[in-house]
Ligand SMILES: Cc1ncc(C[n+]2csc(CCOP(=O)(O)OP(=O)(O)O)c2C)c(N)n1
């Protein structure tokens with residue numbers, strides 16, 4: 001694809017291509033038609049594909065999810081948009097009790113090729129329920145695949161791969177990066193669940209996904225000035241996790257630091273730290289550290305900067321890891 | 325008599341269903357309760373009589389004007405960067421003031437995020453409402469102080485809270501009642517249907533007050549329903565009424581009736597206030613993408629304030645001095661709101677750890693200490 005695309009535009013193009021490629025692909029959600037979604041990710045799609053394929057639904061997330069499951073049973077490939085992270089919970093029962101388990105309960109006789117797109121995480125100065133990072137709930141649920149791109153290339157290709165998957169995929173879009181631009185290559189390069197080393201380094205490995213990849217890259221650049229060489233791995237997939245890639249990196253650097261916006265307690269970092277400790281124990285120079293949110297509701301926007309991991313908090317963890 | 329006509333006759337009789345509860349089908353013209361026409365003419369409705377003094381009429385006018393002023397001020401404060409977001413109530417003043425003034429002091433309101441006019445009637449300081457839109461708190465007021473619950477952003481959730489609160493009133497045996505506010509879009513949420521069911525089977529003293537402002541962000545009401553919303557109540561077994569939501573007198577009379585109906589042990593009522601969202605959904609929204617300006621123009625002619633003013637003028641119920649006085653008060657309010665917002669202090673980040681639990685929690689305390697030590701390490705730096 002020629003030129004630089006924003007993540008938002010890359011997602012829009014991926015949806016367009018998916019609608020073109022497969023007449024069974026449908027988009028469903030609140031305000032995704034004329035408005036193009038509150039983030040304009042579906043901009044122009046209803047006009048081009050009609051309102052029977054790009055469907056403005058009633059304001060009911062459980063309804064959206066439950067009917068998407070029914071459509072999938074009937075052979076359709078629904079791509080659901082949840083307007084904001086905090087509004088997926090009314091659909092949570094349909095996701096964890098129905099969507100995630102249907103294939104298994106039917107002993108493989110039915111498939112659930114449903115993609116659930118959710119703009120997630122904070123940093124946009126929003127009111128309550130518009131800044132949450134709830135990936136752990138989904139990753140904790142067997143039957144769901146969970147991914148989160150961090151750049152335009154991955155946004156485009158991972159969304160296409162997610163839609164093509166015959167399993168349900170929770171597709172977490174880092175909303176504060178929607179307007180970040182990047183090159184979108186001509187092929188995916190990686191399968192949906194592979195991690196990518198986005199910066200090579202020798203002293204420690206920063207592991208991040210979605211909105212925090214950029215923060216980690218900035219931290220690595222800043223650390224370089226202090227003569228520290230940090231590797232940054234973009235996890236991309238939260239279930240399954242590409243542990244082989246992480247293991248290789250952490251064995252090489254001897255230190256791992258997981259960074260996410262979600263609260264640290266019982267977050268992705270807990271699982272990553274535990275598994276990496278098991279896999280890399282004799283190579284570790286320090287415990288695998290975690291940088292993330294606190295065990296508290298996402299705060300009002302005027303203090304969200306204190307809640308969100310930033311360059312300083314990442315570098316602080318790097319200092320601690322190197323001090324061991 | 326042929327079999328066919330018998331069948332038709334039987335259908336017509338529909339035994340057991342009182343006429344007002346019969347589903348009239350989607351083509352039947354909905355009945356709209358109106359006591360003040362858009363031109364400002366007083367009309368009577370025998371089912372909803374309203375005895376009101378000139379003084380009370382002037383007080384309603386004052387409410388409408390001040391609420392609109394507050395709202396306009398908030399919109400411009402958002403434009404100036406003082407608020408992160410604002411959800412304007414422009415056009416819905418009568419629905420909110422009429423229903424808000426129908427409440428007794430012991431009644432309780434459960435708002436959405438747009439009920440600034442109801443908050444006004446409950447005597448909640450307008451500045452309190454702005455905290456969450458500025459991003460200094462998530463609500464912050466004590467709901468029990470004014471019997472006005474926190475704003476609820478998750479669509480429909482508060483209708484269940486209102487119902488539970490009403491169930492508690494029944495258990496306590498008092499004659500208070502509750503109003504649950506929600507929108508046309510919210511009517512699709514499962515929570516709202518569940519609230520209707522609970523309120524109905526427990527005969528709870530709750531009035532479901534739906535402001536049908538014709539839009540749920542970009543979705544017109546036709547995306548949510550095939551029948552007028554007030555008729556949904558019939559299926560749940562309680563009365564539904566559609567009222568002209570731009571007519572403050574009708575909203576007052578109908579809500580007063582509904583609250584009394586509920587508080588006297590007759591169970592819930594659904595009121596559909598038929599109104600219009602004159603502005604954008606919020607300051608982040610761009611309605612030119614989805615709705616025709618002619619529609620908005622047409623609703624301008626039904627403005628709730630213009631019609632009450634026309635009535636007051638025509639009947640000679642208020643003089644120039646009164647209107648000038650309201651104007652002055654409105655300026656004062658605007659000033660107070662502007663200055664109040666601009667001088668709202670930014671909270672200390674440690675508020676993150678406040679009130680997470682009612683009782684001490686080891687992890688929260690540990691993380692608070694960690695945060696404080698970390699922040700202190702920037703002594704003299706950017707965090708201080
Ligand atoms: C559960 C949930 N889903 C989605 C949203 C996003 N959202 C906020 S307001 C709104 C439309 C609400 O429409 P309506 O109920 O008619 O109320 P109005 O805004 O018109 O007052 C939507 C979809 C939300 N806040 N909560």
Ligand SMILES: [Mg+2]
Nearest residue numbers: 507508539540
């Ligand atoms: Mg509405």
